[in-house]
Amino acid sequence: MSQLNDIFDRLFASKIPTEVILESQQFSVFENLAKSHDIEQVRPPIEELRSLFGKENSIFSRSIGTHPDFLDTSILPHHQYVCSLFLDISGSTKLGLKFPLSKVRLYKNAILSTAIELFQAFDGHIHRLQGDAVFAYFGHKEMKKSDAIINALNAASLMQSYNKHTLSKFFEENKLPPLRIRIGIDIGDDSEVLWSEYGIGNVTEVTSTSIHTDLAAKLQSQSPRNRIMIGENVYNYLDLSDKFFDVKTHTENGDTVEDKYVLKDTNLYAYYQMRVFNWEKYLDSFSSLPKSKSEGRIYSSPTDFELICSVKKEEDEPFKKYCQNSYSLEKGMHLRFELLNYASMPIGNIKWKVINYGTEAEQSESGLEYFMEQSEGEYVCEQSTAYTGLHFMECYIYNHGGNLIAKDKFGIFINDEIRDFRRLGVPESG
Template structure:
């Protein structure tokens, strides 16, 4: 996945579509074309490959097939609510994304330039959301509101999609959009994203048709929906805030989040830092007591340890990751049908499944064999027994020699391989760390795989 050139390519495609529209409409003075026909004609001109250019790259990386062509507006599960008085309770993971610092661009550059850039950024947000099976509900100036989840998708997977979407948006911002701005003399000093994420269960989210007649939209209401918006407003530049509903439903590990901090000043002007654990303003319940709705700041850098984003990008952001082109580290789910690769922290697995963690080293490389391999698992959450949540548990040592093989190897493989067996036992996000040292004791590889369990 070439993140460095991803936005540049998308920006050029967006401008190309704009030029196609201009040239087409200039020649339409003698032709009457219905709205539906014009939309179809435009789609033929631009081609699906240009609209889904980001989706194609991202979905492949996260093991998703096909494209998400859901249009903006009504969630597909609730089309039947249009022009209806029916109300439906169904969960949702809600995301608000605000593009910070874009207003000032209108004071610095030609408006057409600003439009083309801002539109490409918004289109990027839209396509990243759709790449993770999200439904873009509304564009609000420089903000995008989206829903993740459906009656066909588990609640846990909807949250996984939303979290991975937030992480991917930040990577594209830092590795693609901001470098593009610098290369094209756009001021990127204050530019960034602010994201709010929260989850509401079936009994907390109500869907219905707001408004009346032709001035209406099908949307959702509930405390978690409103909190997602407030969380976005409380997020610092290029940060994502996670709400209590999300944190509690999936046992989100403290390791991958942190309390928001706010800098304040004493009377003498000296600064000090305070923790902000609850959404502000701290609203009250019917009894007049503050609800103390918890929030955490997503720890983007630490999450890169388990993210399914490209290894090169992850290691640039988090230098705890040490890659080696001659070493592979993978996880597989084992069942009666064989084994299937599990992409790190991409989806939630059922309990009581067998896992195999596999490390392979190229025997024809310059690695100094034999290699010593150590697996270290860390379980998180309240369901982990014996107060071992968050405690690293190392495995027995393994050795990779040039003669090593395993039960899955066939023939004379150029790789030496060792496997470590585990199972899916506790709800939450858990990790397996792999460290490889050469015969001289030098660390030549360090990486993690995150396993999400329902």
């Protein structure tokens, strides 16, 4: 993931004045980046990041406070879904033991402002900053609910990766313990989220009233350090495979006990589950992101070859490039997977394998995994979208001796936007 880490390093370095980096012994890993601050870059790091995830439109929001859908308060109160994300950063307090306040403020702002940029890059809206915490909304009236969740997961995953690969270097060089970042994400359907104005006179705030907004903060507090905790609606609406999440556990009297519920009220008969999202495994599944070579294979994507996907809705339409896991596709769309830029590889044979996940696929297919026999030996494989969930096309590359020399997979989200949400709130009367 060197390309992604390079983007993170440049994002962080761009927020620290060049003279501060060059005068400090604590910035050796960013020194070369600092020297290039004054060189005009063809593409800013955040634009490179958006390009990796297929973001072609302009950023949805560059403001803080009132969600752009509700700047006209005359429509309030109003019911509209939203995916809420709450991020809390622990550990930055000790910066005050190492640096004067002016630099503490500089470094803390560099961390928070990068989090803001990452969330905005995935069309999130920053609602509020609370000390070392960020509260953001994902989703708006023109966005599909599944896409709001996907954007939140992608943004949160990159924030955790940024902390692990870039911020950790800064804190290690300063002999400080690493930051602990916890993130909680949940979504409520239209009937479960009420947008309205709170306050009096000129002291007001437009915000969401929803148990699922509240649960995002509670999920954050339940998250293990440097992890992402997601609510039941998040993984159920995407029909996400348990390959990408785990049940939280703790030790009690020497036994391992599962913590499945973020809400468990027996008096009100209210139960709502949570899972720890495995953001590292999720990012490692991206064909477009560099990864380490494994299992003795000497070629890997996207350094030695590329696996791409194109989609179209109608037969007579041209194919359009689809960036992996960037948004959800409708059912019945045509897919075209291609192997490209493989000139340095001694390819003898190619095999394509479908990997389906989710309840719909389980109920409809005799087998969730199968090779596309008609596409063996071809550099192109065509398929179609059929079931809600996160599914993969795997590509196996063999040399002329029949030995496997490379393997990669390309993930696509499919969602028809009709899955039920878990409803916890009391329905409006009348």
